[in-house]
Amino acid sequence: MKNFYRRGMLIIMFLLAMGLLVILAISQAQAATPKICPFLLQKEISGTVSDQDGEPLLGVTVLVKNRQYGTTTNDLGEFTINASPGDTLVFSSIGYKTLEIPIDGNSQIRILLEEDIASLNEIQLNAGYYSVTERERTGNISRVTAEEIENQPVLNPLAAIQGRMPGVEVTQATGVPGGGFDIKIRGTNSLRADGNAPLFIIDGVPYPTNPTTDDRVGKASLQTSPLANIDISTISSIEVLKDADATAIYGSRGANGVVLITTKSAKSGEANYRINIQRGVGQVANRMDLLNTEQYLALRREAYENSGTEPSAAGAPDLLTWDQERETDWQEELFGGTAEFTNIQSSLSGGNNQTTYRAGVGFREDETVFPGDFKNRLFSGNINLDHRSKNNKFSANFAGNYSVNRNELPKADLTLAALTLAPNAPALFNPDGSLNWENSTFSNPLASLEERYRGETNNLVSSATLGYRILPGLKISSRFGYTHINTREDQYTPQSAFDPSISFNRRESSNNHSRLQTWIVEPQLDFNKKLGDFNVSALVGATVQETTNERQVLRATGFNSDELLENIQAAGNTQILFSGNTEYKYRALYGRFHTDYKDKYLLNLTGRRDGSSRFGPGREYASFGAVGAGRIFSAEDFIAKNLPFLSFGKLRFSYGTTGSDQIGDYQFLDLWSATSVSFQGSPGLYPTRLVNRDFGWETNRKLEGGLELGLIDDAVYLSASYYRNRSSNQLIGLPLPGTTGFTSIQYNFPALVENKGWELALSIQNITGEDFSWATNFNITIPKNTLLEFDDIENSPYSTTYTVGESLSIQKGYLLNGVNPETGVYEFEDLNEDGFIGFPDDIVDLVDLDPEFYGGFQNSLNFKGFALDFLFQFVKQQGRTYYQTFGLPGLPNNQPLELLDRWQAAGDNATFQKAESGFGSPYFAFQQLLSSSLTYTDASYVRLKNLSLSYNLPEFAGINSRIYFQGQNLFTVTNYKGLDPENAGSNLIPPLRFLSLGLDINF
Template sequence: MKITTLAGLSCWCPITIALILLNWPVLTRAFPVFNPQQIISGKVTGTDGLPIPGVNILIKSTPIGTVSGPEGSYVIEARDSDTLVFSYMGFKTIELSVNSRTVIDVQLEEEVTALAGVEVNAGYYTVKEREMTGSISRISAADIDKQPVSNPLAAMQGRMPGVNIVQNTGVPGGDFKIEIRGRNSIRTDGNAPLYVIDGVPFTATSLTDSRVPGANIITHPLNGINPADIESIEVLKDADATAIYGSRGANGVVLITTRKGASGKVRVRVDLQSGIGEVGHKMKLMHTGPYLDMRREAFANDGVEPTTANAPDLLLWNTDRYTNWQDRLIGGTAYITGMQASVSGGGEQTVFRFGGGYRKETTVYPGNSGNRKISGSFNLNHHSADKKFTAGLVANYTADNNSLPVNDLTLAALRLPPNAPEVYDADGKLNWEGATWNNPYAELERKYRNKTDNLVVNTNLGLRLLPGLELKTGLGYTAMEVKELQTTPQSAFGPPTVQNRRSSSLNNSSIRTWIAEPRIAYELHMGKATLKALLGGTFQETTRTNHVLEATGFSSDALLENIRAASAIFVFASGETQYRYRAVFGRINYAWNNTYFLNLTARRDGSSRFGPGRQWADFGALGFAWIFSEEDFFSKAFPFVSYGKLRGSYGLTGNDQIGDYQFLDLWQTTFFPYQGSSGLTPVRPFNPDFGWETNKKLEMAMELGFVKNRVQITAAYYRNRSSDQLIGLPLPGITGFTSVQANLPATVENTGWELELNTTNMRGKNFSWTTALHLSFPRNRLIAYPGIENSAHAHVYTVGKPLELVRSYQFNGVDPETGVYRFEDVNNDGFISWPDDIRDLEPITTKFFGGLQNSLQFGNWQLDAFFQVVKQTGREPYGSFSPPGFLTNQPEEVANRWRNTGDVEAIQRATQTFGPAFFAYNNAVSSDYAITDASFIRLKNLAVSYRLPVKHGVGVRFYGQGQNLLTITGYQGLDPENPGTVALPPLRVFTAGVELTF
């Protein structure tokens, strides 16, 4: 089904057509003949004579350039008439003409007004970091390359203030949760940021279907982007930075820029890597003796006689047997193999880069499950001889093949009794021990495959009509296709199963997006004033298809992958949805004397996800910056401050992350035909009145530099208020519907402080040491919700408290007389009941998080250590276990439980029936009993490398890397990063590799 509610959205914009026509003579003309160039070499040093690595060297007015090496040396090809531009953070930018020279040594002077030449990608434009009015965080390829990760989000984790990223599973290709400056929407699926890869929006929605389960449950779409191809990742956070993206920037914007080629001779880079991964921490569980004592005690407490039916572990299984199921099921070694290769080069007008990668990663589960990813990238940039025309083409493709167990085995590893039987019998077949247990290895009989193909293509064209006036357009296309297959053979079921239970589940889904963004940019210099203006439009269309079905009744396990061999097929989903979006945006930036900066942004968005009359909304922002260290009065009064800037912003963004066609009424076919004919039943009522969520953002920040900017400090305060919450409003059953999509009168506020410190501790001829520290202090509150007491959220949220507030029973310990957990009787009626006895408890929230990076260079050695710190509360893992005494293992501390009248213990008595102790346990795991400190300090990344001196044009670098190496925490579960969730935790990874360049 296709529904178009924005008429004419797919038509070509007149500006785009005009631009293509203007460029046609250039596009049809062959590239100019390559002009002879000469090789320029040299060395970049500071005023102290020490080499400066990492200096950007560009041929002026072109994208052609290179970077100085560890000893400050560089090589570039240029013509006599060219001018070389040398720029590096903290130093003055220098321009030097070639003038027939073949050796150009450069000495850079430290810049007291630092950041003058460092440019940051802001999406539709670039801005010098010194002139930024908005809040943008950035990590570069140098940070990414030091981490043995396969997902860009893993490379960002812990490294950006205000950006909280949690890895949900250690399964390769698994999902991540990201929040930029907090949770804005009550809906859990309404907080994802906008991802933009080389100017093309990239879906944040996983195509994995829960009805075709794999061990990772959900794969994150960014797993389809090869980190080795990334040049930088910028995160836009405040209103000034995000408003130009309108509704799509309500939750922040993640900009990913892939690597480009550099002029000069062809350069080849090959990187070979191999490593291992393992679960870094396991829970301390009961051994056989204490476990069996607990079980016998539970039967005695309940006055029940053990039988072979309710106590096979006591009467049938070997009571001397012990198996560490964590070692058996998740204690294996994951093997990682990777190779990256690239070829780049080019001439005066055209540069190119080809890249390719391969990565294979197995799991810690038994068997041969794993993930294999193959990627390829291409980047081409060209400009005409007069530099009036520019063209760029970027293409990235990834093929990801996931083969995993159907279910995560972590829960079984924790719950299986320690004396459970051996998994295989004497004949090598699955052992069901007389149908007395569920053999976990039966899950390995079921197969799961996920094949994901991801393509991102973008073309950028530019034409300079007049000095300062340029027409640009971006044409992008993305395509992601997922094919999932899960098969369940008869061998996965033990006795006494006799009926045919073979089945297969299939998911074929895709998302395709095209986008056209014509723009016109103008820049005018008037003495001390500079005016920049940008006007553009966005035309985007996304089509999603999905086909999910289940087939049963196969006559043989060998036929499970042939759906036609099934006797019955059930279609869960089959259809197509279309999302259309268009916008007009503009930006005006005014700068005076490189001291005062004003930025005004506006955007008008239209979305097909809203009904007639509600599709359009206006968004905008105002940002300013004042570099007060440029003022004469300040520099004289505070000479020790080398750089100082005050900036702020305020604006409005929106949100339309609600899925397609939510305003329409929805019908489905009946399961029970009437008189042989199928009918229709209503599923969702029509509501064309709901509209955009709105997010009002405010920020104030100060940036300071001391000791010639060797010490840099940034402090920022933000306040975001999200209102008109889009959510399914529950309806009474008498209406025939469970909910209706509507705008709730609720306002969620996120406030916080972000602190950054960057220092150059030492810089000598053969030694340098830099430190980077950042901390974020977020706070989330529901500040308004008129009528909440009469809503479905009356017992979920409290005005003035965080959304993560726990509303449950107040835990009062173990009753010494009965040995059962007690709770606060709020209404004093003698009973514990919901919702009469619930109260506001401690929220499960992050109080602060941050990271500490130290980088040391000694000669050809490089050492980097990054620590992640998180102060948070979370749930204990108790909710993953049955009450103590049931037929499941327990944490080791359960041995210290209540046993006799008068005992004062933290854990209640053992039980194995559905009596008072059972229900008290269930109440306890949802109460504050299960809320604990889940703070941790983690050595997130450690990287060491040694670079051999370049000989015969060949460079060799050896390196070792580690991820999640050490965690300091008091949390008792498997991993504190995602407390309360029983899933395979992020693995501890060690890798070693060699990089060759020639």
């Protein structure tokens, strides 16, 4: 703990020292500037005007305020004008915010104009290697801004985009702090479960999303996410690239889409200090209706009667030895707590025309709803420096984000225990505070909390960009990036975690130390020029990237005392479960050409040549590319004359290929592992993977068409897209017979997967006024996933998993015919009429778990100093029921209240079969039920995902402050009867409902 806070204080001191040095440098530069008396005569004022990326702006109007004269900038962004030292210059240009700058005695002025986001057609989007306006883009890019992110009390960046982007499906896996999220951009492309993750880029640097934690240390059930190590308050925007035109420039890494995370940068001006303090609580939003003690005991006794057996004290303590009147709400006991969280963020920013800076630190602490004092802490620091020379030719930028995540959460998720414990189960603690084992008749669920877990992840993401403008319109630059993720996990299992009647030593200590490093260098040459009616831009570049991953997992046993668990030297036996490292090398050349003719006809050509170390000799390289075209038909004169309400109209089209090498390292090589069996005193080796140097890249061909319409000066803006992605050459394991000694071999299957669908996004500025404004945003996606081809699937091991012509998420199983009124046992459809229900002859396609549609409905209202923002998320889908959670009715597990509708006597027409305590026909029927139509149900929902209400307090002594309330997952409308429909059928804690208050101060 001391090391954690000591490291945090060192980082704070470093960042503050850096910020102070920058401020001192700026102050000295400003002090060296001679002040001119405001009453002197006019003199010549010159300067340059650029956009936020430093690109010169041509044709910017420069006026002397309250005078009748001015000038415009040339193609280098330069201007010259006569004015007095006390005058104010006004800079204006279409698509940019008007800026007023006092001359204040200066003779040289450098101006950066900001895009006017009020104009939808001029919003600048980050496309990775370049930026593009909404008007000119031919690719499909969705965006979430810092303001939308800050309105949500979330920890993970993926939570901030949930329900806000068409074509982007985000599902939260668990409600524990730092828990995992699943993201799919336009569906499932690969047959491999781990082959569908998008590429994440933070400030131009690839960021890994595979967990650095290790299942063997015991945190698998909590599904931690590396993205939770990113301080969400530092994010300026999140862009998601979806179609070929947007993703092809990333080549093999763009098959599943690209997520671009841009952190906040500095702006010139006086030093600004900001502190944001937020405090909140979270709780499980829903409870299940379960049997009470009387109902549960009746079910248990009935099960023994149906089985024709008598309960015993060893097999049925709930019936014979436990208190028959006791009743405990285990949902309240085990996950009914309140998870408090504290979030404190501060930043310092400012600068002059040449150098700007932003430095910040943050701290967040999250608790859980489980009993006990468990916390997840995130300490973060970030710095952004931007410098440009006076002649605007040289530019340099540095962005660094460092965080330390200290995880002291419980090893296990108690949700399953809370749902299935008998309501008359004994108390958790003895009178002396020790765990109660009720004379070895009770498995205490809190035993897992005795196992101490401590994880610490140090995360660094840094990038530096250097650029030099060689000639007007010609710029050379290079980006350097470095990512370092270092994780240390320790888990200690004391003897106190087990029933005292267990005499043998079960003390254990396990440790995981992993280190992942990535460095990347990307030189790039950019060209921009206006040639008559053509605007031409082009770029060429290269990528050199290397990633190393080191990991060692240890297990130690044989400790003589619980107090010695942290001293591995005290162990009687130490075992290395895994020790190794991998290296991934990636090389690429890329290029993009863009031109538009008279601002009406748009054309993009993109190409990339990739090389990956994950493929064998002769298979390392592949080429990808795309074409994008657009037609801005609203620019035609006849449209303006005949359809004056149509302010903007564009048709766009794209087609291209991307690829995927998401198969892990060294998959084409044969693999040997060490065995614990010695031969002549030396450890032996045994083969664990077959060599296959012939498998190659997966390929994804993407087609898209889109229509964009702006009505009434873009007060109404509609975007509609149709997409079709086809992924071929599927990389999956080919199962092998056991006689080969191997389970599978990596292989390119002749399978073709298609994802197609419609995306609609609607934005309406309902009311725009000085005192009141109201804006609405709506998006919906209608996806369709299909396995189009799979040659000879009938004779492949996947014949019982997939069906050609159906979705990859198709679920196969038995058709339930109901409960036989005479026998009280489930009956299923005998498809081959052989008198036996069995696999695979009697299974059919039951349900598609892909959503039918999903989207979001957002409203933003502002009235004077008040702001209200809320988002409804909706999903139409099928999901798994909770039946597999509870087990066979009649066993010593509690059951849902629905089990009251069970068969009890001959002639009953019931939903559920009779209770059973043994291994008779009801037991085997229940096993078939778990793969039947009854285990799927409607899991659609509409959820108030987010609500934010804020008020800007009156300015006082130059201090601007805002007080706000935020809520997350406030309520859900659904017919689903489990805990939560978002991840239906899961036994993990669901997403929590959060309420918080905060204060944001700027001065």
